[in-house]
Amino acid sequence: MIEVLIFATLNGLVTGLLLFMLASGLTLIFSMMGVLNFAHASFYMLGAYFAYSISLYTGFWPALIIAPLLVGVVGALVERYGLRRVHKSGHVAELVFTFGLAFLIEEAVQFFWGRSTMNYESPALLDFPLFTLFGQNFPAYKAFMIFISVSIFIGLYFVLTRTRIGIIIQAAITHPNPVANLGHNVPFIFMAVFGVGSGLAGLAGVIAGPVLTTFPGMAAVLGSIVFVIVVIGGLGSLAGALVASLLIGLLQSYAIASDVGMQDLLDLLGVSFAADHPLNDIWRLTLPQIAPIMPFLLLVLVLIFRPSGLLGKRES
C-alpha cells in the first residue's frame, strides 16, 4: 500500500510539474493578451517532434536546447503574422483562430512526420533507475523531468520578480492598459511573451516526448487538460496554475493507481444490484476508469461555483 502511495505521488508530481510548464506559459499569455491559446499544447507537441528530428542528428542534449528555441520562434511568428491580425476582430475571433491553429498544427505534424508514433527515446545517459523502493524502480529520467520543471519554475519566478521585463509583465497582468501608456513597446512584448510561452510548452514537449510517447494525438490528450488547469487555478494566476497542476497531476495519478470503485462503495453500504441491472455500467465504475474525466468534472464544478477559479482574482 505504502509503495503504491509513494510511487503514485512521485508520478503525480512528474505529471503535475509537466502540466505546470504548459500552464505557466498559457497563463502568461492569457494575462498579457487576454487570449486563451487553444494551440498551446500544439506547441508542446511541436517541441517533442522537433526534438525527435534534431536528436536523430545530434542526440538528445543539443535537441533539449534547440527544439524549444525553434518552437519559440514559431510561436513568435504565429503571434506576429496571425494573432495580431485577428486581434481587432475580438476575443471570440482570437479563440477561434487558436482553435484553428491547433487543428492545422495537428494536420501539419501528420503531414511531415506521418501518423505513427515516433521512436523518440530518453537519453542513454539517464537510462538507469535512480533508486529502488519496495522492488520498484524510479527512473532517473523522471527525476530529470522534475529537475527541469522546478528549474523553470524558479527561473520564471526570478524573471518575474527580479527583472525589469518581469515587472513590466506583472504590471501588464494586473493593469493591462496603463502599461501601453507608459510607452513600452507592447506589440513587441506580446510577441516575446507568446514566443517564450510557446518555447516553454516546447520544452515540456521535449522532455515529455520520450515518456508520454510522441504521436499526433499528444496535443489533444494534454491540450484540454491544460486549459482546465488555467481555468481551475484562476485565469491569470501563476500560483493558481501551480496549485491546479499539482492537484490534477496527483489526483489523476492516485485515481489510476487505486483499485477502488463503486463496487467497494456499494459493499460498504451493503447495497447490491442484480447482474442485469440497467445501470450496471455505473455500479461497476472504478476510479482508474473515471480518472480521465475528473479534470473536466472539476472544471465544470469550479466554473459553476467559483467562476474566478481557485486563486483567481478576476472573472474573465
Add this chain to the structure above:
Amino acid sequence: MGKLTIWIVFAVVLLVLPQIFDSVLSLSIFTQMTIAIVFALSYNMLLGQGGMLSFGHAVYFGLGGFLAVHAMMMIEFETLSFSITLIPLVGGVFGLLAALFIGSFSTHKAGTVFAMISLGIGELVAASSLILVSFFGGEAGVSGDRTYGPPFFGIDFAQDDHVYYLAAAWMFFAVLCMYLFTQTPAGRMANAVRDNPERAEFMGYSARRVRFISFAMAGFFAGIAGGIFAVNYEILTEENLNAATSGRVLLMAYIGGLGFFIGPIVGAVVLTLINSLLSNYTDLWMLYLGILFLLTVMFLPRGLTGLLMMHRVAWQLGRMRLLLLPYTLTAIPGAVFILGMIAMIEMSHAEDAEFVYLGLALAPAGYGSWALLLGVTAVAFFVLRRTLPRLREAWSQANTLPRQPRHEDGHP
C-alpha cells in the same frame, strides 16, 4: 424577390436536386448536407445570434442521435410504435432536454466562461459515453434499423432517396423555424444580449434567461440534426458527440459566415462537399481544410457569405462589370499559384514513382518536376502581386458612391 419566393425556390430546389444529380454518391452527399445545415444553423443560434462560443455543441447532436437510435430499436422490438418519420423529433426533444439541463447553469455568463464550460461538458459527456457501454455501445456505438414501424404512405425508407426526402423535409422545417425565431422578441433580444448584455438588463431582460432560451433552442435543433443523422446512418458512435464533431460545426459556421442567417448554410454545403469530394482525391484534405479555416479567420472574419455580401454596394451601383476584368486577371495567377502549391504538397507525399496531377505526369523523385512546379508557382506568385493593386483600385472605384451631379456637370 419576396421572402416567400425565396422559401418556395428553396423547397423546389430541395425537391428537384436528386432528380438532376441522381447518382448514389450525390444522394448521399445531399443527405449529409441536410444534416450539416441543421446542425450548423443550430450552432449559429449560439455563436452568431447569441454570442456564445461553444466547444461542445456535438453533445446535443450526439445525445439526440443516440436517443433516436434507441427509439428506432424500440420500434424494431415493438416496445414503441410510431412512424420512423418522427425519429428526428425524438432527437430534438432529447437535445432540448439536455440543453435545458446544461443551459440552466452554463448560460450564466457568455464569453470565456461559457466557452470553457461547454468544453468541459463536451469532454465529460464524450468520455462518459465510453464508460457507459450499455447505453452508448462503447467504441462500436449503437445501431438501429430504420425500416421497421408503421410505413409512411407505403414508404418504408429502405431506399436512399426516400431517406433524402425525409431528411430534406425535416431540414426545411428546421431552417424555417430557426429563421422565424430570429424574427421574434426572444430572437432579437438574443442579438441585443450578444452585443451588450448589460444594457439589455437595463431594458428589463435577464441576459441569462435570453441566453438560456437561445441555448435550449440550439439544443433542440442540434438534436433534430442528430435524429436525421440516426435515420440516415442507422448508427451512432462516440465520435458523434466528441470534440472533433463540436469543432467541425464551429468550422462550418465560421467559414460560412456567422453574421448572416444563410452563412452556416453556405458553410455546411461547402464543408460537406470538401469532406466528401476532396477526400476521394487526397488524404491531405484535412490539412487543406485547416489552412482554409485559418485563412478565413484571418482574412474573412465574416466568412464566405461576408465575401459575397461585400459586393452588395458595387452590385447596387451597377458596377460589377468594373470588377470583372481585374477579378479574372487576379484569378488566373491566383489559381495557378494555389494549384502549384497543392501540387508540391501532394508530390512531397506521393508514394509512387510517378504522380499524375491534373493530367500532368510528375516524378517526385527527380529534380525536374520540382523545379518546374517551383518555377510555375513562383511566377504565378509574382504575377499575382502585380495584379493585386489593380484589383484593389478597381474595388475602391466600384464601391465609391457617384459624386454629386453638380460636380459632374463640369465647370460652368
Add this chain to the structure above:
Amino acid sequence: MSLLQLQNVCKSFGPTQIIRDVSLNIEQGEKHAIIGPNGAGKSTLFHLISGRYKVSSGGILFKGAPIHNLEPFQITRRGLARSFQVTNIFPLLSVFENIRCALLWSMGYKYSFWHFLSRQTALNERAEALLEEIGLFERRNIPAGELAYAEQRALELGIAIASGAEMILLDEPVAGMSHSEAKNAVALIRKVTEGRTLVMVEHDMNIVFDVADRITVLVYGEVIASDVPEKIRGNPRVQEAYLGETPHA
C-alpha cells in the same frame, strides 16, 4: 410617500468608501439633479440605485418597496429606467431595432418566441413615434454604431425613456456635446420627461439650474446639501466644495 428613498446607503470597494451614509428622498414628479466635484460618487450612486452595484449597507426603496437586492432587470421592470454616461447602445443593431428592443418588455412581449416582430403594428408604430420624438426617424435603418456622437446620446435617451418608466436616471446626458447640441438635448430631455420623475447627474451648472427643481450636492460620497436651486446657490458649504480648499484632501 416619496417615490425613491435612499436610507443610509453606503458603498465600499475594498477599503475605500465611495458612498458614505447617503439618505435622500425623491418625490413623484420632481426634477432632481445630483452635482458634485469629480470623484464624488455621483455615478456610483446611480449604479447603486439602478442595481448595477449592490449597496454595502443601507437600503433603497422604490415606491415603498426595497430594491437594493434586486437585479437591474427587476428594477427596470418596476418602472425605473436609466441612461449611461458612456454611450451604452447596441452598435450592430439598427437604430430602429435599438428602440424596438427597449420597448419590448414594457409592451408585454417578455421572452416570446411566438410573436413576429414585423406583425406587431402597435409596437412598430410606437417605435417610430419615439424615433420621431428623439429626432432619429430619418436615421432609423443604419447601425446605431454609425451614428454621430450627439445622435448616439439621443438614442441613449430614447432607450431610457422607451419603457415608459415613471422614474428616469440620466447620467451626464449632455457630456461631450457642443453648446448648441447641449441646448437641443436639454429641450429634448424636457419634452420626453414631461410628467415623469427625473434624476440627473450633470456637470453643466447652467443646465442643472435650468432644469432641476431640487439639487443634491455630493462631496466625497456624502450629501452636503439637498435643496431648491436658490438655496443651493447660496450655501456656503457648497461654495467651499466647488471653489475653496477641501478639508478632505
